[in-house]
Amino acid sequence: QAILDLKEPRTLKETNKFLGGIAYYRKFVPHFSHIAAPIHRISNLTKDRKHLFKWTAEHSNAFHALKHLLTTAPLFLHFPVDDFPLHLATDASGTATGGILFQDVNGERHNLFYNSKVLSPTEQKYSVPEKEALAIYHCLQRMQTLVLGRTVYIHTDHCPICGMLQKPVNNRRIERVANLIQEYRIAEMKHINGK
Template sequence: MSKLMQPCRAFCHVFLDDIIICSKSFAEHIHHLKSVFETLAKEKLVFNASKCELAVQRVVLLGHKVSETSIEPTPDAIQAILDLQEPHTLKETNQFLGGIAYYRKFVPNFSHIAAPIHKVSNFIKDRRHFFKWTVKQSNAFHALKRLLTTAPLFFHFPVDGFPLHFATDANGIATGGVLFQNVNGQCHNPFHHSKVLSPVEQKY
């Protein structure tokens, strides 16, 4: 599908079988829709009308609500996190970390908070019997669930005309940074980043 939509790539994004059209005005949107319809018609492809949303200002995409100014998880995505049970095995721990990794950009100091869990999740297969889930991991698990279901889980897209700032921090466990803007006295956090330091990196 991505290859098929190459003629419309300036305003059209393909995610699996979803086609997202981005326009700056209603008139431009009509023009973009016409181009997409014509491109698909050449390949004898049609839309399912019941699954189409035209000329909307907000869409749900890959478990997120995306608008002109921001992106945030959907209520269903938040509920899925609330339903997560505390891991008791190495496999369950890695599944938990993999399941919430996408949301790290929403949470300041994500890696620092998750560090106790990462510490017991990096055993290779023949050393998995060393896995031990303790109070430290349990506290980190519940702290992450709490942040991922109660914090304002969204970030703003950069606003034209305002400078971008990047602040960093580090300790002996993890590094972190945030890309942000001061927009008329309000702090917009477009992107958070954090990373757990490896045992070797922690020695420096």
């Protein structure tokens, strides 16, 4: 009921309070960062630039979408089951990366963790393969406590990065990600069809 009673922020302080209050739930809500991105963009103003704060229809739509997800989506995640491999499905857009960690347990999908992260202005300029590789890195880094020491299958809709662990890549950023994720037991990177 408390979430339903939330009023739209009207100031920078109220906006930051709202984002801080719902930040815990980001791991339960798919695409959280992508949905919250418009609000994040105006919440990062410094004190001397707070006069630039302007709440628009775009921010209102994001606010109501987050409220709706937090009050209707099942906010439930499973604990990992030993003896079953982990699966990490990742994706990237122009503004955010995201992923879901799950297991197939006796034919039933168990969601373990959702992750999403807004890309920095510099990262938004990366090529599509670089963003897709970054999505894998962001997710593995955030889910490290669940993933380290376990077998993981990575699912990506971007086929060109599937081989980045087996052969050298002619891209410094992707090569760096490949080196950073060597500590994980990645059994295979599988290509899946995107939406």
